[in-house]
Amino acid sequence: MSNNNKNSKWNPSLTQEQLLVLRDKYTERPHTGAYLYNKEEGIYHCANCNSPLYKSDTKFESGCGWPSFYEEIPNSLKYNLDSSQGMERVEICCKNCDGHLGHVFKGEGWDKQLGLPKDIRHCVNSASLKFKHK
Template identity: 40%
Template sequence: MSLVVMVIFSCNGNAQKKEFKTTSEYPITKTEAEWKEILTPQEFEVLRKSGTERPFSSELNNVEEPGTFVCAACGNEVFKTEHKFESGTGWPSFDRPIEGGVAYGSDTKLGYQRDEIHCADCGGHLGHVFDDGPRATTGKRYCMNGVAMKFIPDSKI
């Protein structure tokens, strides 16, 4: 029995192998009151309180036009349309982020460990990453909250 317990507790999740920044390490920091002033209530709930929007509620699910998805809080570039795919989950999904655009953390709110994705510039909660994405590319599914991002078409850059 003790061997089983040792094996269970010695396993490391993927998040422990990735860079995790503490709040004070993000280049953009604001007080809770300052974030509330610039974010909508729904953006604040997701980005600053790690909430989750309802599935199939984001207009970003239907974006196919070439462009860049940026953090809704600070404008940091986090994903490109070319890496977006239809996962069937109801949330915008990507097989990879823009290099340096995201930071990783760990979340155990559901009773098990998940790899949490944050904006690398402001620390805003964007969503989670799972190992059930397209095998032909990275095998990853970055499942993002649409409310945590804004879309900038390439034609506007």
């Protein structure tokens, strides 16, 4: 984790769990997030800075325990190589505030399994999101 991220301005209304996820790059426990089963229409925003990140129509059920999306809103994310747990993964962060969102995985077969337009899964912590209805 960069010192830059630690020294960023954080929304004072964030909960302790949201700070742990967004600022300190923790992962919420699987199957506990507020938005895991949300099927309402709207936009998912960064819980810290309110930047729009995902449209609800790109969300899908992957069974992984966290909200999954196959596509972000253009120019909303920053991608970083994460080798923190003995494997290489791609971390996704809010491009505006650098808040940690989760990780992205490719080549799992979602395009064939669910007929999605892309074979990609953005595995996102609910704690890093704020949902706004259409």
